[in-house]
Amino acid sequence: MGSRQEILLTGSGGQGLILAAIILAEAAVDDNKNVVQTQSYGPEARGGASMAGVIIDVDAIEYPKVTRPTLLLAMNEASYRKYLPKVVPGGLVIVDSTFVAGPFPGDYRVLPLPITRLAREKLGREVVANMVALGAINAAAALVNREILKNCILQRAPKGSGEINQQAFELGYRLYHQGMEPDRGLSAQTTQ
Amino acid sequence: MTEVKPVLMQGNVACAEGAITAGVRFYAGYPITPSTEIAEHMAERLPQVGGVFIQMEDEIAGIAAVIGASVGGMRALTATSGPGFSLKQENIGYAIMAEIPCVIVNVQRMGPSTGIPTAPAQGDVMQARWGTHGDHPIVVFSPASVYETFYLTIAAVNLSQKLRQPVILLMDEVVGHMREKVLIPEVGKLLVEKASDEIPPDWKPYDDKGLAPLVPFGSGHYYHVTGLFHDESGFPSGDPAVVSRSLERLHGKLEKYRHEVTFTSYIGHKEPRVAIVTYGCTVRSARAAIKKAYWQNRWPVGLLSLQTIWPFPAKEVEALARQVEMIMVPEMNMGQLVGEVERYSRGRAEVVPLNRYDGEMITPDQIFDQLRRWFA
CATH class of the missing domain: 3.40.50.970 (Thiamin diphosphate (ThDP)-binding fold, Pyr/PP domains)
Structure with a gap:
């Protein structure tokens, strides 16, 4: 049971969190792991609360819902407040600081990263923020093989957008490794 | 391969x-x-x-x-x-x-x-x-x-x-x-059974003898399709003998082929004292609870999951009720299939519902806590 990892991607409808969860789950399958992906959302297609869960385990997965996330991604203020208390002690919380102002209490490992702002500034497309987030998540938690995940992004991305989505994924990796002040040195590594 | x-x-x-x-x-x-x-x-x-x-x-x-x-x-x-x-x-x-x-x-x-x-x-x-x-x-x-x-x-x-x-x-x-x-x-x-293409020479659309194949309309056989009670040819009939025979035949099909229609599976202790009976997504919660209760704690518990809920697997539940003291029936409603479990337990085991109706799944902990209370 100790190998069970529960990942919760939260934010608002339209941010692409369910798609990010599906891509992560597909990569887990290709990486020979057991995986279940679930979601919960309101009746609205955009703007309402959106939550997607991914459970990755080497054992068979019975209960399919995320109850105590080991990793939480919060892409807006409301979901940050709602799901933070559910995170397991020592769990990692990645927050999109574009939308979440804080405060970030010290008893969680909260990592605020300007995910959406960087997607806009570095790649000119806010819609790829979900792939930036996916990069940062996998950089932080090494859930699945990086190349497998990158390949799954290419498979899933709408025609013609594979490259920018993969760039966004790589941007997420750099963002994580550079920590909370990502602007420092980032432009030197970004070709655009 | x-x-x-x-x-x-x-x-x-x-x-x-x-x-x-x-x-x-x-x-x-x-x-x-x-x-x-x-x-x-x-x-x-x-x-x-x-x-x-x-x-x-x-x-x-x-x-x-x-x-x-x-x-x-x-x-x-x-x-x-x-x-x-x-x-x-x-x-x-x-x-x-x-x-x-x-x-x-x-x-x-x-x-x-x-x-x-x-x-x-x-x-x-x-x-x-x-x-x-x-x-x-x-x-x-x-x-x-x-x-x-x-x-x-x-x-x-x-x-x-x-x-x-x-x-x-x-x-x-x-x-x-x-x-x-x-x-x-x-x-x-995959073994995909094909509907019979063979049309017996004396074919009637609603034959009493066995399972008459449905011959597609337009294939040359003339017959009548109605929601009224009907005879072998499909034409309406109010004859009491025809009516009772038709209804018995409809029900009889499922009784005769019950073994092909009934899917259930059991996991857990060989001689359980407590069993869970459930279906659909709630099976997932029950399996997680059984893992903890039986595989980790060695409690004498088991899970009968029903892939077929109608016709109700009466024989399976009856047999289970002979073995156990208590049957728990978790359902995401205010108690529906629990009535059938009770009916076929025939008072041999205590039947305890576990209901949730807030739009969320029953958690493994909810089931496990109920089991723990029983064994405490």
């Missing part, structure tokens, strides 16, 4: 793929959350395999077109959720009476009425059994995983053809929307 590659698949997509594997070439329906992905996937896949997809003007037209296609000789399926399932009931009864095979998928959501479209529930258990009027038989399957959805859809199509009887696949929002890793066998490896 070639290796089959595991894929990530959604429950609703597994239903559509199972249907296509089982030879379904006609889908008519009206999209409704949380079943819409079945229609979406069928709309994409059916044209690829020479099938027909029609989005109808409403739910009633959806089932009506499916019945028509089936009489015309196609394997046909429709999918809906609670509100649409209510609308389809009259025509489901018609298909039962006229003995027209078809599969109706109900991906259950929170009700009554429009309820919560995106929240799971198991509130349609009794509606699936008794939603249409009259003293009718019905087959209802309830999958607990994406893979079970795939093979129970195939079973539903095949049994529906064989018994000339509508079969209901009673899913829920959790299983319908969940994606998980599955190994889908190659089509050739």
Whole structure:
């Protein structure tokens, strides 16, 4: 049971969190792991609360819902407040600081990263923020093989957008490794 | 043997793929959350395999077109959720009476009425059994995983053809929307029963002797299809002898082929003192609770999961009630199948419901806590 990892991607409808969860789950399958992906959302297609869960385990997965996330991604203020208390002690919380102002209490490992702002500034497309987030998540938690995940992004991305989505994924990796002040040195590594 | 590659698949997509594997070439329906992905996937896949997809003007037209296609000789399926399932009931009864095979998928959501479209529930258990009027038989399957959805859809199509009887696949929002890793066998490896193409020389559409095949309309055999009681030829009859014989034959089919229709599975202790009986997505919670209670704590507990809920697996539950002191029945409703479990326990075991009706799944901890209280 100790190998069970529960990942919760939260934010608002339209941010692409369910798609990010599906891509992560597909990569887990290709990486020979057991995986279940679930979601919960309101009746609205955009703007309402959106939550997607991914459970990755080497054992068979019975209960399919995320109850105590080991990793939480919060892409807006409301979901940050709602799901933070559910995170397991020592769990990692990645927050999109574009939308979440804080405060970030010290008893969680909260990592605020300007995910959406960087997607806009570095790649000119806010819609790829979900792939930036996916990069940062996998950089932080090494859930699945990086190349497998990158390949799954290419498979899933709408025609013609594979490259920018993969760039966004790589941007997420750099963002994580550079920590909370990502602007420092980032432009030197970004070709655009 | 070639290796089959595991894929990530959604429950609703597994239903559509199972249907296509089982030879379904006609889908008519009206999209409704949380079943819409079945229609979406069928709309994409059916044209690829020479099938027909029609989005109808409403739910009633959806089932009506499916019945028509089936009489015309196609394997046909429709999918809906609670509100649409209510609308389809009259025509489901018609298909039962006229003995027209078809599969109706109900991906259950929170009700009554429009309820919560995106929240799971198991509130349609009794509606699936008794939603249409009259003293009718019905087959209802309830999958607990994406893979079970795939093979129970195939079973539903095949049994529906064989018994000339509508079969209901009673899913829920959790299983319908969940994606998980599955190994889908190659089509050739699946035993897909073909409806009999052999027409006996003395063929009558509603023969008493056994399972008369449905001969498609337009193939040269002239017969009558009606919701009225009818004789062997299909023409209406009010003769009491014909009426009782017809109804006995309808029910008799499911009794005779009970072993082919009833799917259950048991995990846990060989001589349990306490057992859980459940179905659909709640099986997942129960399995997790059993892992903790039996595999970790060695408590004498077991789980009987029901893939078939109607006809109710009475023999299996009766046998279980002889073994145990208590049967717990977790359900995402205010208590529906628990009544049947009680009925067939015949007072031999205490039957304890565990209900949740807030649009959330029953958790393994809820079940485990109940078990712990019993053993404390």
